[in-house]
Amino acid sequence: MFNQVFEQGEKELVSPSPGPQITTTMKPTHIEHLGIAVTSLEEAMPFFEFLTGNKCYSIEEVADQKVRTAFFKVGQTKIELLEPTCPESTIAKFIEKNGGRGGVHHVAFNVESVEEALKEAEAAGIQLIDLKPRKGAENLMIAFLHPKSTKGVLTEICEQPSSSSEQ
Ligand code: ZN
Numbered sequence: 001m002f003n004q005v006f007e008q009g010e011k012e013l014v015s016p017s018p019g020p021q022i023t024t025t026m027k028p029t030h031i032e033h034l035g036i037a038v039t040s041l042e043e044a045m046p047f048f049e050f051l052t053g054n055k056c057y058s059i060e061e062v063a064d065q066k067v068r069t070a071f072f073k074v075g076q077t078k079i080e081l082l083e084p085t086c087p088e089s090t091i092a093k094f095i096e097k098n099g100g101r102g103g104v105h106h107v108a109f110n111v112e113s114v115e116e117a118l119k120e121a122e123a124a125g126i127q128l129i130d131l132k133p134r135k136g137a138e139n140l141m142i143a144f145l146h147p148k149s150t151k152g153v154l155t156e157i158c159e160q161p162s163s164s165s166e167q
Helices: 002-008 041-052 090-097 114-123
Strands: 030-037 058-062 067-074 077-084 103-110 141-145 155-159
Antiparallel strands (some): 067 077, 141 155
C-alpha cells in the first residue's frame, strides 16, 4: 500500500527506518482517549455532544488531579474533557499558558499492563512523570510519560480496571 503511494508521487516522502526491529512490549491496543482541557465543562459540552453525536455519559471529579472530567464516546475511543477545579491544577496552568484557551492536553494509549509499560519506558530512557500506576478517572490505572521524552506530546498510558489483577 505504501509502495503504491510512493510510485504515484514525484518523490518518496518517507523511507523505512533502518536499524533493529522495534522490540516494544507496550503494545497499545488503541487510543483510549484524548484529554482536552476546557475552561468550563458546561460551556464546552454542547459542542462535544454535537461533534460526537453522543451525550456525555459520565462527569467525574478527580480530586487527586484537581479536575472535573466529562466523557464522550467516539467509537472505541473517548474524549475526556478536563476542567480545572482550582488555580493550582495542572490543567489551569495549561490553559494559562495557552492564552486562556483550552486545547488538546494529552493522548492516552490503552495497554495491557501499565506497570509493565512503565518498566519498559524507563528502560528505554523515557522520562516518567508517574513512577508507579495510579488511579485515574473511570477507575483506570494510569501513568503519564514526560513530554520531554515523547516529542512534546503529554502521553498517558492506561489499563482497564477489568484487566488489573489488583481489582
Ligand atoms: Zn486522560
